[in-house]
Amino acid sequence: MTTLPGTPPPDPSGPEPADGPSSDEGVLGARTYDRVREPRSPGRLPLGDGRWYQLSRAYVRVQLITQGVVLLLVLAAAAVAHLLTGFFWQWIPAGVIALVTAFGLLITPRQARSFGYQLRRDDLVFRRGILWQRVVAVPYGRMQLVDITHGPLDRGFGIAQLKLVTAAAASGVTIPGLTQEAAEHLRDTLVAVAETRRTGL
Template identity: 55%
Template sequence: MTETPPTNPDSPLNPHDSNLVEPRGNGRVQLEISEWRRVSPKYVTVQIVGTVITFVVLLGVFGWLAFTGQTWAWIPFGIGVIVAIVDLAITPRQAKAIGYQLREDDLVFRRGIMWQRIVAVPYGRMQLVDITRGPLARWLGLAEVKLVTAAAATGVSIPGIPNDEAERLRDHLVEVAETRRAGI
């Protein structure tokens, strides 16, 4: 059984600083990183509400078709119900799997349960750091920080970060990126 590494109480970023537990299985990617910063627990609410709205609309259309005599519509309606239940069940775990780490030379981002994505974005390669806020996320005080690089595959979006933390993270990344680019 692995231990959760100690948190840094003096860290200016991520006041809810809960760490990801590393690793759960031998096949899981292991990194030499001691502290992962996680997204806000409110992000689960954003994801669940988005899922519910999507499936209510889709299931409403197929339900209406099914009740008006289109018997074929019961099949996509049933499949939609099953997919909605599974999606709602795994959404909290997916949100908990999102994490990022600010290292000396780069930002490492990870997400995913079964299909894990781990991306290291060197500070000197960052071209744009953007903050976006959707209506529900804005209402909950959350934002998404997007990092853009020249390579499209290494672009990273970190969702579910509290607004003030997102602004501090953006300012920090821009400052570090400018100093790293100056040395190139």
């Protein structure tokens, strides 16, 4: 029988609970943040009990590089348009995009710390967000597809994105910024447990 991190050991005298996925803390917790950052508002969604896993620290670097490149491209395009046309109007949309991108650069580190996922006995719980918070529980037996994607920059930093697809599109979950090892380990574990739950074993 497998026991989830943060779950008390079962009572030997009582019935054995249904198995959940066994997560290797050495794989899921490697090179990640160690604590989910919660909003300061008293009305925030509580974390609850259990072990929360977080994103890879490299995820923030990838996001900063991506947004920084977008910012440079926007400014370069505005500068080229100005040189070619002599007009200044293009700096208005470029400035708006630059401000939004700069704001994204500032909040990305804190935003990344708000992501977390928890492996419970019957479902996977995913949470994200500081201003707009989301917490969703995906039952293992409802999972239809577990997909891993990563772009060239992601591969360079050793991270990947894990997508859980269910029958209801609204209950699907995408976990970005996992280490490659954690994504593969989580995919294999979730697929195995989902098959077990669907067949009723």
